[in-house]
Amino acid sequence: MRVTNPGLPRWMYVPASVGAAFVVLPLIAMAVRVDWTHFWPLITSSSSQAALLLSLRTATASTVLCLLLGVPMALTLAHGTGALTRLLRPMVLLPLVLPPVVGGIALLYAFGRLGLLGQYLDAAGMRIAFTTTAVVLAQTFVSLPFLVIALEGAARTSGSDYDVVAATLGARPSVVWWRVSLPLLTPGLISGSVLAFARSLGEFGATLTFAGSREGVTRTLPLEVYLQRESDPDAAVALSILLVALAAVVVLSLGARRLTGWSGR
Amino acid sequence: MADLQLAAKVADRGLDLEFSVAGGEVLAILGPNGAGKSSAAHIVAGLLRPDSGTVRVGGRTLTDIAANIQLAPHQRRVGLLLQDPLLFPHLTAVENVAFGPRARGVGRRGSIDIAMRWLNDVGLSDVAQLRPAQLSGGQAQRVAIARALAAEPDVLLIDEPLAGVDIAVATAIRGALRRVATAQGRSTVLITHDLLDVITLADNVLVLESGTVAEFGPVADVLTSPRSQFGARVAGVNLVRGILVGRGVLRSPSGTLWHGTMSEDLESGQPAVAVFLPTAVAVYRELPHGSPRNITQAIVAEVADAGGIVRVRGGEQPGGGAGLAADITAAAAADLRLASGDEVWLSVKATEVTLHPTSRSAVD
Numbered sequence: 001m002r003v004t005n006p007g008l009p010r011w012m013y014v015p016a017s018v019g020a021a022f023v024v025l026p027l028i029a030m031a032v033r034v035d036w037t038h039f040w041p042l043i044t045s046s047s048s049q050a051a052l053l054l055s056l057r058t059a060t061a062s063t064v065l066c067l068l069l070g071v072p073m074a075l076t077l078a079h080g081t082g083a084l085t086r087l088l089r090p091m092v093l094l095p096l097v098l099p100p101v102v103g104g105i106a107l108l109y110a111f112g113r114l115g116l117l118g119q120y121l122d123a124a125g126m127r128i129a130f131t132t133t134a135v136v137l138a139q140t141f142v143s144l145p146f147l148v149i150a151l152e153g154a155a156r157t158s159g160s161d162y163d164v165v166a167a168t169l170g171a172r173p174s175v176v177w178w179r180v181s182l183p184l185l186t187p188g189l190i191s192g193s194v195l196a197f198a199r200s201l202g203e204f205g206a207t208l209t210f211a212g213s214r215e216g217v218t219r220t221l222p223l224e225v226y227l228q229r230e231s232d233p234d235a236a237v238a239l240s241i242l243l244v245a246l247a248a249v250v251v252l253s254l255g256a257r258r259l260t261g262w263s264g265r
Numbered sequence: 266m267a268d269l270q271l272a273a274k275v276a277d278r279g280l281d282l283e284f285s286v287a288g289g290e291v292l293a294i295l296g297p298n299g300a301g302k303s304s305a306a307h308i309v310a311g312l313l314r315p316d317s318g319t320v321r322v323g324g325r326t327l328t329d330i331a332a333n334i335q336l337a338p339h340q341r342r343v344g345l346l347l348q349d350p351l352l353f354p355h356l357t358a359v360e361n362v363a364f365g366p367r368a369r370g371v372g373r374r375g376s377i378d379i380a381m382r383w384l385n386d387v388g389l390s391d392v393a394q395l396r397p398a399q400l401s402g403g404q405a406q407r408v409a410i411a412r413a414l415a416a417e418p419d420v421l422l423i424d425e426p427l428a429g430v431d432i433a434v435a436t437a438i439r440g441a442l443r444r445v446a447t448a449q450g451r452s453t454v455l456i457t458h459d460l461l462d463v464i465t466l467a468d469n470v471l472v473l474e475s476g477t478v479a480e481f482g483p484v485a486d487v488l489t490s491p492r493s494q495f496g497a498r499v500a501g502v503n504l505v506r507g508i509l510v511g512r513g514v515l516r517s518p519s520g521t522l523w524h525g526t527m528s529e530d531l532e533s534g535q536p537a538v539a540v541f542l543p544t545a546v547a548v549y550r551e552l553p554h555g556s557p558r559n560i561t562q563a564i565v566a567e568v569a570d571a572g573g574i575v576r577v578r579g580g581e582q583p584g585g586g587a588g589l590a591a592d593i594t595a596a597a598a599a600d601l602r603l604a605s606g607d608e609v610w611l612s613v614k615a616t617e618v619t620l621h622p623t624s625r626s627a628v629d
Contacts, residue, residue, distance in 0.1 A: 161347075161349070161351055162351055162353060164312060164338065164345070165345060165347075165351045166353075166364065166368075167337070167338035167339045168310055168338050168339070168341075168343060168344055168345040168413075168416075168418075169339075169344070169364050169365040169368055169412065169413070169416040170339050170342070170365055170368040170369050170416050171339055171364070171368035172339055172368070173337075173339070175368055176339075179364070179367075180353055183353075183355040184353075184354070184355065186355075
């Protein structure tokens with residue numbers, strides 16, 4: 001026996017297929033254009049390697065930063081009910097909808113040499129703009145909301161009932177946090193950091209504006225792709241495929257994780 | 266022994282409550298939805314701060330609003346069992362039970378040993394290594410019981426533990442609760458709307474209506490002759506306490522034998538109670554022929570007409586316990602011409618009587 005649902009109106013499959021083709025076709029077109037015979041030398045050239053390593057390093061650093069800042073933020077938002085929380089939530093999520101270039105300019109006016117905070121940092125001998133640190137900050141700025149959203153949802157659904165039970169069993173608040181709250185948040189934590197990592201890996205606009213494009217220092221993989229597009233389109237395509245592959249790995253691992261959840265070993 | 270004493274007011278919930286539970290006793294709190302049953306539990310657990318009042322357990326003060334004392338939930342030694350077992354999904358059954366001992370500072374090895382003993386007590390040592398998602402609903406609830414008790418609380422709060430559980434599972438869970446809940450002089454508060462919970466687990470009943478105590482007393486008194494509205498609606502049953510002397514046979518303190526169906530597998534010698542409705546009781550002037558299985562003599566204490574149905578109540582049972590009640594038609598009552606002080610025979614078919622286990626016998 002098969003369960004038959006009322007089903008969708010047939011015409012809906014037409015725009016749906018067009019949409020799917022719209023997403024997949026460009027990727028196929030790019031894959032077709034790859035010069036596979038020179039693929040390996042193209043992605044292992046010194047500039048490509050430098051960009052790839054820098055991307056992985058900075059995306060990892062910004063993901064760690066997102067976790068350190070984002071977890072407390074998400075929990076505060078999830079537990080808060082006051083007017084301040086209601087005001088704060090859209091502010092925190094703003095970078096999600098902000099054009100990254102605008103984010104880069106904003107960062108420049110905050111942490112640049114003449115920036116609001118930057119002038120004091122500069123006086124103290126700390127330069128941030130156009131350094132690798134700037135890359136990490138730009139990536140953190142755009143990725144943080146992804147982690148906060150994913151985690152806040154998880155924190156809300158896991159609820160405080162488990163925390164209450166743990167407390168009645170005699171566990172101090174910090175014990176409750178380490179042994180109950182945090183483990184229950186793990187799925188949200190993983191999907192949040194995967195999303196943040198993927199977003200950091202692809203960051204372009206804010207990085208270019210706030211950190212510039214210095215090889216080995218601030219020129220991440222997306223910037224390298226954009227640069228090579230002018231001089232060496234084959235290299236640009238090869239690097240693009242590399243980015244697509246990285247993104248695919250990230251998305252697939254996230255999907256698998258979501259499916260397993262806590263349903264046991 | 267840890268007596269629980271509570272006196273608390275919560276203005277915006279209309280709660281004004283005072284009760285105490287002696288160590289080793291189970292107090293059932295009955296009441297309609299919204300009467301404040303759960304609020305009372307939350308005050309004891311420290312999840313709700315009353316506007317005024319005190320909560321004391323043994324010699325310890327958990328809440329004293331006047332003195333600005335309000336211990337945090339983890340400092341109270343008050344265990345909480347809810348309808349949802351709320352086992353930690355990332356820990357195995359035995360790790361769940363070991364959580365309390367661990368939080369108390371027992372080492373990993375030692376806390377696992379303690380947890381295994383408790384799992385054994387609720388008959389679940391074979392599922393120790395399973396995760397909550399792999400347990401049945403009844404197993405999960407029993408693991409939750411073991412977990413609550415392994416934390417060695419002075420007070421155990423049980424809030425609607427069997428709501429929405431099927432009958433066979435409920436019986437197993439009641440059995441586990443009866444065996445372990447009152448051990449070590451712990452006082453227990455059982456919040457429920459199920460008469461069976463009260464009959465099989467509780468010593469005293471408190472009926473809560475609109476945030477205040479409508480009725481309080483021993484289970485047998487409140488259930489057989491309820492004085493509150495809610496009590497009358499849920500209760501009004503006949504109870505005969507005694508000891509099981511064979512399959513489906515209970516002997517009351519006066520020596521009368523009561524035949525009935527057993528609600529679960531029970532052994533001889535176990536304290537139990539026979540439960541039947543007043544409508545199942547027939548009243549005779551003379552010893553009836555054909556000797557029905559359950560027959561007992563009584564002196565009529567009260568005859569009351571309640572709109573076509575006449576409630577005949579016998580005098581107090583020998584050995585304690587409220588008098589048996591019989592509901593008969595007005596016509597039958599007219600034929601019998603009953604008055605207080607008359608000697609009558611009360612008979613009940615064995616199929617109308619259910620025998621339930623209780624935590625202690627009426628004769629102790």
